[in-house]
Amino acid sequence: MADVFEADDELLGRRVAVKILHPQFASDEAFVTRFRREAQQAAGLSHPNIVSIYDWGEDADTYYMVMELIEGRTLRDIRRSEGPLLARRAAEIAAETAAALTVAHQAGVYHRDVKPGNIMLTPNGSVKVTDFGIARALDDSAELTRTGAVIGTATYFSPEQAQGLPADERSDVYSLGVVLYELLCGVAPFTGESPVAVAYQHVSEYAEPPSAINADVPVELEAIVEKAMEKDPALRYQTADDLRKDLLLYLRGETPLVMAAAADAGALLPAAAAPSSSSPDAATQLMPLPAATVLPDEAARSVAHTMPEHRSQTGYLVAIFGLLLALALGIFLLTRIMASDPVEAEMIAVPDLTDWPRQDAFERLQDLNLRMRELTQESDTVAEGHVIRTDPAAFVDAEPTQWVRVFISTGPQKFAIPNVIEATEEEARALLEQGQFEIGTVTYSDNEAKSGTVIGQSPRPGTNAAPGTVIDLEISNGPYALNVPDVRLVSEESAQQTLADAGIELVEVTREFSDEVLEGFVIRTEPGFDQLHARDRSLVLVVSDGPEPFSLRNFVGMSVAEAQQSALDRGLIFILDDETEPVSFDSGLVGLIASQTPDSGTEVIIGDEVRVRLGSLIQRTVPELVGLSIPEAEGLLASRGLTLTVTGETPVSAESGLVGFIATQEDEVDSEVGDGSTLHVTIGILEEPPTTTTTTTTTTTTTTAAP
Numbered sequence: 001m002a003d004v005f006e007a008d009d010e011l012l013g014r015r016v017a018v019k020i021l022h023p024q025f026a027s028d029e030a031f032v033t034r035f036r037r038e039a040q041q042a043a044g045l046s047h048p049n050i051v052s053i054y055d056w057g058e059d060a061d062t063y064y065m066v067m068e069l070i071e072g073r074t075l076r077d078i079r080r081s082e083g084p085l086l087a088r089r090a091a092e093i094a095a096e097t098a099a100a101l102t103v104a105h106q107a108g109v110y111h112r113d114v115k116p117g118n119i120m121l122t123p124n125g126s127v128k129v130t131d132f133g134i135a136r137a138l139d140d141s142a143e144l145t146r147t148g149a150v151i152g153t154a155t156y157f158s159p160e161q162a163q164g165l166p167a168d169e170r171s172d173v174y175s176l177g178v179v180l181y182e183l184l185c186g187v188a189p190f191t192g193e194s195p196v197a198v199a200y201q202h203v204s205e206y207a208e209p210p211s212a213i214n215a216d217v218p219v220e221l222e223a224i225v226e227k228a229m230e231k232d233p234a235l236r237y238q239t240a241d242d243l244r245k246d247l248l249l250y251l252r253g254e255t256p257l258v259m260a261a262a263a264d265a266g267a268l269l270p271a272a273a274a275p276s277s278s279s280p281d282a283a284t285q286l287m288p289l290p291a292a293t294v295l296p297d298e299a300a301r302s303v304a305h306t307m308p309e310h311r312s313q314t315g316y317l318v319a320i321f322g323l324l325l326a327l328a329l330g331i332f333l334l335t336r337i338m339a340s341d342p343v344e345a346e347m348i349a350v351p352d353l354t355d356w357p358r359q360d361a362f363e364r365l366q367d368l369n370l371r372m373r374e375l376t377q378e379s380d381t382v383a384e385g386h387v388i389r390t391d392p393a394a395f396v397d398a399e400p401t402q403w404v405r406v407f408i409s410t411g412p413q414k415f416a417i418p419n420v421i422e423a424t425e426e427e428a429r430a431l432l433e434q435g436q437f438e439i440g441t442v443t444y445s446d447n448e449a450k451s452g453t454v455i456g457q458s459p460r461p462g463t464n465a466a467p468g469t470v471i472d473l474e475i476s477n478g479p480y481a482l483n484v485p486d487v488r489l490v491s492e493e494s495a496q497q498t499l500a501d502a503g504i505e506l507v508e509v510t511r512e513f514s515d516e517v518l519e520g521f522v523i524r525t526e527p528g529f530d531q532l533h534a535r536d537r538s539l540v541l542v543v544s545d546g547p548e549p550f551s552l553r554n555f556v557g558m559s560v561a562e563a564q565q566s567a568l569d570r571g572l573i574f575i576l577d578d579e580t581e582p583v584s585f586d587s588g589l590v591g592l593i594a595s596q597t598p599d600s601g602t603e604v605i606i607g608d609e610v611r612v613r614l615g616s617l618i619q620r621t622v623p624e625l626v627g628l629s630i631p632e633a634e635g636l637l638a639s640r641g642l643t644l645t646v647t648g649e650t651p652v653s654a655e656s657g658l659v660g661f662i663a664t665q666e667d668e669v670d671s672e673v674g675d676g677s678t679l680h681v682t683i684g685i686l687e688e689p690p691t692t693t694t695t696t697t698t699t700t701t702t703t704t705a706a707p
Contacts, residue, residue, distance in 0.1 A: 001025060001035065006069060009054075013497045016054060017070075021063040032063060039065045041109045042132040046430055048423055049100035051120075051130040070128050075116035075183070084186035084214055087221050091247050093119070094180045096127035098244035099418065101176065103434070104132070105169040105240055112167050114175035115156040116182065154195035154202075155188050159231050162199035170233040173243055177228025177236075184221065185213040189229070203231070220250050220259055227258045241415070248416055248462060350404055352394035353387040358408050361387050369400045377407045384411035412466040419461035420454045425475050428454045436467035444475045451478030451503040451535075478503035478535060486529035487522050492543045495522045499539065506538040511545045515571070515606055519546030547571070547605040554600035555593045555612055563593050563612060571606030580616035584641065585676030589615035617674040622667045625681055629661055633681065641675045651687035658684035 002019045009016050025031035039056035046052070052068040075093065079085070085093075097119055104111060111118075111132055120128045154162075158174035161167050181189045189207030192198040210217040210225055224246050230236040237243040246256040348368050353361040358374070365372045382388045391405040392398055415435055420428035429439055449455050456474035459465060485502050487495035492509065499507055517523050526540035527533055550570070555563040560576060567574035581594035594615030598604065620640050625633045634644045650663040663684030667673060 001031065002065075004067075007066075009066070010494070011497075013494055013501065015069045017067045019065045019067060023062075026061050026063060035063050035065070041107070045104055045107055045109065045132075046427060046434075047100055047103040048419060048427075048431070049096050049127050049129055050103065051128050067130075070120050070122060070130070072120045072122040072128070075119045075121065075179070078121065079116055079183060079186065085183045087184060087216060087218055088251065090180060090183035091221060091224075091251055093121070093127055093183065094176060095244050095247040095251065097129055097176055097179070098240040098247065099416075100127070100129040101169070101172050101240035102244065105172070106434075110167055110169060111172050111175075112161070113153055113156075114172050114179060115153050116179055117153075119179070154198040155190070157199075157202065158233075159203045160233060162202045168233070169239060170236050173228050173237050173240055174230075174233075176240070176243065177225055180221075181207065181210055181225050181229065184210045184217050184225070187213065206231075218250070220256050223258050224250065224256055244416065245464075248464075346400070347397035348400060348402075350390055350392050350394055350396050350398050353390055353406065354394070355382060356387045358385050358387065358406075361406055365404055365406075370398060371401055371403045373403050373405050375405055375407050376410045378411065378413040379409040380412045382409040384409055414464040414466050417457075417459055417461055417463050417465050417469070417471065420457055420473070421461065422449070423454050424452050425454065425473070428457075428473060432471050437465070438468055438470045440470035440472040442473045442475060444477050446480045446535075447476035447478065449476040449478070451476055451505075480535055481532045482535055484525055484527055484529050484531050484533050484539065487541075488524060488529065489517065490522055492520055492522060492541070495541060499541070503535060504533060504539050506536070507541050508538040509541045509543055511543050513546065513548035514544040515547045517544035519544055547607065549603040549605045552596075552598055552600055552602045552604045552610065555596045555610070556600070557589065558593045560593070560612075560614070567610050572604065573607065573609045575609055575611045577611055577613045579613060581613040582618045583615035584618055585674065587615065590617050591615065617676075619672040620675055620677065622665075622669055622671045622673055622679065624669045625662050625665045625679065627658065627661055630683070633662055637679060642673070643676070643678045645678050645680050646683055647680045648682045649685045650682040652684035654686055656684065659686045660684065 002021045004017050004019045007016050007018045008014075021031065021035050025035075036056070039053060042050075043053035043056070051070060054066040054068070056063075056065040058064075084090075097114070101111060101114070109132060111129070113131065114129075118129065118131045120130060122128060156175045156178045158167065158171040161171055178189055190198050190201035190205070192201065207229060210222050211219070224243070227235075227246075228237055228243055237246070242257075246258055249256045348370060350370070351364055351368065353364065356364070362372050362374075377388055379388050386409050388407040388409050390407070398404065417437065418431050418435055420431055423431065425442070432439060445455075447455050453476050454473055455476045458472045459469070482503050484504070485498050487498050490498070496507060499505075512523065514523055521544050523542045523544050526542065533539055552572075553566065553570075555566065558566070564574045564576075581589075583589040583594050587594075592615055593612045595613045597611045604610070618641070620642055622642075623636055623640065625636070625644075628636070630644070630646065637644050647666075650658075652658040652663050656663075661684055662681045664682045666680040673679075
């Protein structure tokens with residue numbers, strides 16, 4: 001379904017694991033629904049043996065879940081590298097796993113994939129159960145499953161899972177039994193060439209006793225494994241807590257309840273049929289083989305194609321042996337009946353022993369010639385050591401010397417006190433209150449353990465106690481002298497969290513300007529990092545307010561080189577704009593800095609930008625001056641920032657009307673000239689009349705006579 005990545009939680013300064021749903025599933029509504037359910041259900045489970053869920057959500061069609069990061073190895077890796085575990089260590093791991101499953105089951109969540117790969121051991125040896133990826137709540141099976149669907153891992157799932165039937169907490173008990181079997185023996189109870197072959201064995205075959213593979217497996221632990229791996233869910237431990245109780249009894253050196261129950265059942269049989277106490281396998285050998293659950297037709301046909309034609313004969317031999325014993329017992333009883341006195345024996349009414357002390361009840365039955373078989377049972381109403389009920393019930397007739405089963409109260413139901421050592425005070429309170437225990441005296445003391453974590457509890461963890469039992473807690477204040485962590489150059493918020501994680505909660509924040517450290521980041525601590533600091537004294541956290549601001553100077557009138565050097569000396573970024581600032585000739589700013597942004601006097605800090613423009617002369621349009629008098633032309637040009645110079649005279653005719661007026665101008669009309677420019681003109685004067693010259697022509701006529 002997903003990939004898991006190691007990540008850093010920048011807000012809280014911790015390492016976490018992030019599970020990200022595979023992209024090909026993100027568009028599948030069923031997978032997204034299952035992923036969301038996984039996060040919601042698992043996030044509600046709080047227990048030291050369950051991996052914590054911190055957050056989950058969606059970002060751009062990417063679904064993710066943030067979890068506690070576990071440093072350690074899975075049981076799968078440990079078993080592969082180390083082989084079978086010691087019986088006691090295997091029982092300890094199974095007991096802690098059962099504790100985690102108990103919490104999940106009480107919340108209506110079934111794991112449905114309990115296997116060594118989903119059970120991790122931390123470096124300190126504690127157990128963490130992870131990946132409730134296919135868990136489901138009591139009321140959501142219709143949405144996430146379909147008829148005949150099988151969810152889980154073939155090597156470890158229960159017979160009912162193999163058949164696609166509904167799974168409950170007893171299915172997780174079966175899977176945990178398979179895990180315990182593998183830890184003890186080094187191999188799984190069932191193997192095959194395909195998952196279908198393994199599924200068939202889960203449904204129809206019994207595993208070889210663990211002691212036959214590993215002779216070091218104690219008979220008590222073997223009985224626990226076989227009880228957990230019963231094919232019929234009704235014959236297994238009904239809850240993970242029942243399995244855990246038997247494991248804790250074994251670890252304390254006491255007889256597990258499954259052994260005691262087997263002994264009681266054996267006592268009701270004739271001597272010839274009772275199991276031999278000298279053989280550790282007797283209980284297993286004499287246990288009747290339950291009818292194998294039939295696979296659905298489709299699954300059976302699939303298995304028939306994949307499994308070899310080999311069947312174990314052990315069941316048949318046990319059945320035949322049992323039939324022979326029953327036949328012998330029947331013949332014996334028939335003979336006794338036929339030989340007995342035909343006179344009917346006088347019947348004895350079983351007395352009402354409710355609330356009687358055990359010893360008084362025993363003596364009363366002895367007086368009535370009845371035998372007492374003592375059984376124990378928890379009771380919230382009958383005092384410990386007193387009779388709850390009898391079987392046969394009170395006032396029912398019984399034959400002389402008949403066995404009467406008397407149920408003696410062991411008091412209210414007791415639960416193992418959870419281990420809250422190293423948990424936070426809030427986690428410990430929640431866990432104990434969930435187990436219906438009361439919180440008693442809470443004391444605080446200096447300790448090397450992390451501040452706020454539990455360092456002691458009384459009664460001790462694992463002790464069986466009734467609901468309402470008062471549990472005293474001792475909470476660590478952390479060590480008195482703490483090493484100051486290095487929080488320089490990190491944000492104020494992250495620094496505060498890092499100091500809190502180190503146990504330093506009294507922090508005084510001061511601020512100062514800094515040219516080297518960004519605003520909002522830590523400059524230093526007082527005392528400095530890696531120095532000892534008393535927990536009851538405030539640590540000074542010096543945070544940068546950034547560079548100290550100063551007033552921007554006036555760069556107008558400077559040359560580019562002067563302004564640039566001045567800006568660099570103050571740590572400013574100098575930018576010369578490509579555009580220029582138009583200025584008048586009289587301003588004196590032509591070719592110099594004419595404007596700046598920000599304005600002079602503005603508060604700036606090191607690293608700020610200052611942008612300047614050079615002054616360029618304002619351009620003026622040349623007017624038409626020809627025909628104007630000098631005063632008129634000077635007035636016009638003055639209004640436009642220009643001046644006039646007469647450079648000479650130009651002869652003009654009287655008819656032109658330009659005599660005494662401007663006759664010519666050097667600058668072309670409507671052309672552009674700089675502000676303050678001088679325009680050159682000439683004045684028209686009357687041209688002189690042309691000089692008159694008289695020329696006398698003498699004509700000489702010559703007459704020629706004809707010949």
